[in-house]
Amino acid sequence: MRPFAIDSDRDEPSIRQGFRRSNVVQLCCHILVAVFIGITLRLTTFTEATTISEALGDQYQVKTSFLVSFGFTKAVSNVMVGRVSDVYGRKLPHILGWIFGILLGVMLIMMENLATQVKSNNSGHNYELMVWYTLANISLGAQQGWTWTTNIFMMMDILGPDHRALASSLSNSLGYLSAACTTYAAASLTAATSFHLVLGLSVVGWVVATWMVRDTSLFVTQEVQDSTMQTWTISDTPTLSSPDETWEDECDREPVDESELVTQDDHCERRTRMPRRNKAGYDLVETASSRQRHALTCAEG
Helix, strand or coil, X not given: CCCCHHHCCCCCCCCCCCCCHHHHHHHHHHHHHHHHHHHHHHHHHHHHHHHHHHHHCCCHHHHHHHHHHHHHHHHHHHHHHHHHHHHHCCHHHHHHHHHHHHHHXXXXXXXXXXXXXXXXXXXXXXXXXXXHHHHHHHHHHHHHHHHHHHHHHHHHHHHCHHHHHHHHHHHHHHHHHHHHHHHHHHHHCCHHHHHHHHHHHHHHHHHHHHHCCCCCHHHHHHHHHHHXXXXXXXXXXXXXXXXXXXXXXXXXXXXXXXXXXXXXXXXXXXXXXXXEECCCCCEEEEEHHHHHHHHHHHHHC
């Protein structure tokens, strides 16, 4: 995984996952982003539907246009963002999502101006208004897919494997709770005000994503390295034939290949203890350094 280049000059002295003091700032940034995503969703869908219905009437075409354009775009975006996040890191697709949000705000403002003309003089721009409505829904689907999915990814990376489910539920809960609370505000705002708020929130979200949010690929790399250091396969470790057998007896029974031996210094930092069982079911615990040191002793003898 290659993290986005904007973070390449920032060195993280200590990367530790979970609810830690070193992760407070980043968690707060992602919580703020999740709130922005929820507010943007509700301001767009609620005000957009009202504006279009007033201009074109309550038509079946208007109702299905949103479901098709938004749903299809969000589904495709969710698939794409997963692959892009694995290759280029989490931050780049998150920034791209807020760029789609800025385009969404511009399209909504233009759509609202055209809807005003249609309502005032019935100028016959119905088809053009539907085009802008569909394009705005496509931008909304892309914005939601790229920003919200990467927000979940990054919160899961920061909190680690012990809190992955909590990170996902926390991001979704904050987003939809913000959307629910925004409904009351959207009902009292004009369409122009709501759409300008969408544009403003998208710009703020882009600034936060670019300058405050850090790529979490380093957390993933560190997690993989830690799990690799702690993983030992049974085939790599000799087992005792009986509970009374010693490691010296085992060395006499299984010759040691000197070409595969490593010195104790190479594994001095790997002190992870690994519980295992022999054939009789007795628990055996041995450190990596002691096993290598004993193998060298057997080879010399």
